[in-house]
Amino acid sequence: MITREPVYADPPANMFAAVWRRAVLLLGNIGYAGSLTVQALAGAPGLLATGRRRRELMRQLFVTGIKSLAVITVVGMFTGMILGLQVGLELRRFSKEIYIGSAVMVSMLREMGPFMTGLILAACVGSSMAAQIGTMTVNDEVAALEIMSISPVRFLMTPRMGAMVLMTPVLSFYTCVLGVLGGGLVGQTQFNVPWDQYISMAMDIARLRELYVGLLKALVFGIVITGVSCYEGFTTRQGAVGVGQATRRSVITSFLLILVLGYIITRLFYDL
Amino acid sequence: MIRFEHVTKCWDGRNVLNDLSFEIKRGEIFTIVGPSGTGKSVTLKHMVRLLTPTSGSIWVDGMEVSAAGADDVRQVRERFGYLFQGGALLGWLTVAENIALPLRERTKMPQAEIEGRVAEALRMVGLEGDGEKYPNEISGGMQKRAGLARAIINRPEIVLYDEPTSGLDPVTARTIDHLIQRLNDELGVTSVVVTHDLQGALLIADRIAMLTGGRFVEVSAPADFVATEQPDVRGFLDAQFIPKTGLHEMSARRNT
Numbered sequence: 001m002i003t004r005e006p007v008y009a010d011p012p013a014n015m016f017a018a019v020w021r022r023a024v025l026l027l028g029n030i031g032y033a034g035s036l037t038v039q040a041l042a043g044a045p046g047l048l049a050t051g052r053r054r055r056e057l058m059r060q061l062f063v064t065g066i067k068s069l070a071v072i073t074v075v076g077m078f079t080g081m082i083l084g085l086q087v088g089l090e091l092r093r094f095s096k097e098i099y100i101g102s103a104v105m106v107s108m109l110r111e112m113g114p115f116m117t118g119l120i121l122a123a124c125v126g127s128s129m130a131a132q133i134g135t136m137t138v139n140d141e142v143a144a145l146e147i148m149s150i151s152p153v154r155f156l157m158t159p160r161m162g163a164m165v166l167m168t169p170v171l172s173f174y175t176c177v178l179g180v181l182g183g184g185l186v187g188q189t190q191f192n193v194p195w196d197q198y199i200s201m202a203m204d205i206a207r208l209r210e211l212y213v214g215l216l217k218a219l220v221f222g223i224v225i226t227g228v229s230c231y232e233g234f235t236t237r238q239g240a241v242g243v244g245q246a247t248r249r250s251v252i253t254s255f256l257l258i259l260v261l262g263y264i265i266t267r268l269f270y271d272l
Numbered sequence: 273m274i275r276f277e278h279v280t281k282c283w284d285g286r287n288v289l290n291d292l293s294f295e296i297k298r299g300e301i302f303t304i305v306g307p308s309g310t311g312k313s314v315t316l317k318h319m320v321r322l323l324t325p326t327s328g329s330i331w332v333d334g335m336e337v338s339a340a341g342a343d344d345v346r347q348v349r350e351r352f353g354y355l356f357q358g359g360a361l362l363g364w365l366t367v368a369e370n371i372a373l374p375l376r377e378r379t380k381m382p383q384a385e386i387e388g389r390v391a392e393a394l395r396m397v398g399l400e401g402d403g404e405k406y407p408n409e410i411s412g413g414m415q416k417r418a419g420l421a422r423a424i425i426n427r428p429e430i431v432l433y434d435e436p437t438s439g440l441d442p443v444t445a446r447t448i449d450h451l452i453q454r455l456n457d458e459l460g461v462t463s464v465v466v467t468h469d470l471q472g473a474l475l476i477a478d479r480i481a482m483l484t485g486g487r488f489v490e491v492s493a494p495a496d497f498v499a500t501e502q503p504d505v506r507g508f509l510d511a512q513f514i515p516k517t518g519l520h521e522m523s524a525r526r527n528t
Contacts, residue, residue, distance in 0.1 A: 011284060011285050052376070136362075139358055139360060140356040140357070140358065140360040141360045141361070141362055143317075143322055143356070143360070144354065144356055144360035144422075146322065146349075147320050147322070147349050147352060147354045148349075148373065148374040148377070148378070148422075148426075149346045149349050149350060149374075149378055150373070150374070150377045150378065155377070
């Protein structure tokens with residue numbers, strides 16, 4: 001059952017009891033969010049089962065992918081341009097501007113592509129998920145689904161999860177491509193690095209492994225953003241104020257998890 | 273049919289329901305009235321296990337819903353229709369799609385049969401021709417009627433109404449009341465209505481219960497309800513600004 005009630009009926013007796021209670025609740029909430037995520041992922045094969053489900057998946061793909069495209073284009077391009085500019089300024093001291101392409105490519109593939117995509121999707125799509133499901137929760141629409149014996153996780157969360165799982169790696173790759181193009185633009189206009197030389201240096205250092213790790217990161221970020229946002233939506237309380245708080249919490253938690261998980265994945269795949 | 277046995281619901285140290293015991297008989301319209309925040313909707317939500325009591329038990333036809341597992345809860349819920357206060361329609365689906373939702377998601381009913389059932393439900397609630405509109409394109413009263421159509425599409429044995437007439441003009445409110453009565457008469461459903469609207473309650477109820485402080489202070493037929501000297505009930509009746517004679521006439525009209 002998705003509808004959750006406060007675990008404790010009575011207020012805590014003292015400060016220690018309050019701290020202990022918060023710790024237990026936090027662990028319970030993490031477990032609940034994880035359980036929702038697993039349930040949503042488990043339902044993913046059913047997304048292709050009927051025409052109606054496929055249409056819903058397409059709708060969510062549109063919301064996640066196409067509607068975020070404009071902001072991702074701008075952010076991806078400028079991330080590459082800033083990287084190119086900063087790296088170029090340092091490399092110029094050693095007259096090694098030709099390596100701008102290598103530096104931008106590695107940064108974009110390994111870190112900046114998935115990170116920027118994750119952060120943008122958390123802000124644009126995740127917040128919208130939390131707000132929409134939160135509004136549905138406080139308007140009793142989620143409870144109505146439960147009473148109709150329709151699983152809110154399968155009905156609401158699984159299509160969003162499916163769309164994020166499919167779109168985050170694609171958008172991350174798109175961000176990388178735009179970042180590399182942006183870096184090339186700066187290299188050519190600010191540091192006089194010829195385009196073909198820039199691309200040649202960039203492609204020389206690009207390895208498939210780096211691309212795969214970047215895409216894996218993006219995939220993990222997509223799952224985490226959906227899990228956190230839908231969890232916040234399903235546990236929203238107290239009307240419009242609660243929806244606002246749930247939206248804020250979903251963005252903050254997603255940002256933090258993206259940073260922490262990004263570090264952990266990097267540490268796992270790249271030896272020190 | 274539905275039985276509450278010493279049900280207490282406690283939140284933040286406050287008893288929202290306080291040792292509440294009552295029974296609803298098959299086929300009756302049982303109306304719960306009372307001031308805001310006294311636990312009327314909470315009582316309703318316990319019946320379908322959207323909430324679980326802190327202590328006590330809730331029974332639906334011999335099954336203890338309050339202690340049932342997920343599968344049993346699902347089975348029990350299939351016997352219920354629930355009209356939420358705002359209709360609780362899904363905004364991205366049309367009225368017809370909303371009404372068809374339980375059939376589409378839970379049954380393998382052929383499309384033609386679903387369409388027939390939806391058309392019948394729309395006709396029953398007076399929304400023929402509005403099936404293709406989206407919830408934000410229809411009025412609050414129409415949304416409630418659409419919610420009611422969705423609640424009855426599965427032909428439930430019990431329909432729960434949470435404030436079915438709140439926020440509606442008196443004419444629309446009476447239309448909803450007549451609809452509840454008609455569904456009760458024509459489909460033989462058991463109805464539990466939570467409302468502030470005493471006029472409506474007197475018109476349609478077989479029994480009216482007054483909930484104050486988490487427990488019923490009066491449970492009686494409409495005629496007895498208006499005649500009682502119980503102070504909370506008297507205060508509630510007087511606050512409705514309806515002369516006593518008017519109330520008697522209304523309860524008498526229901527009884528005939």
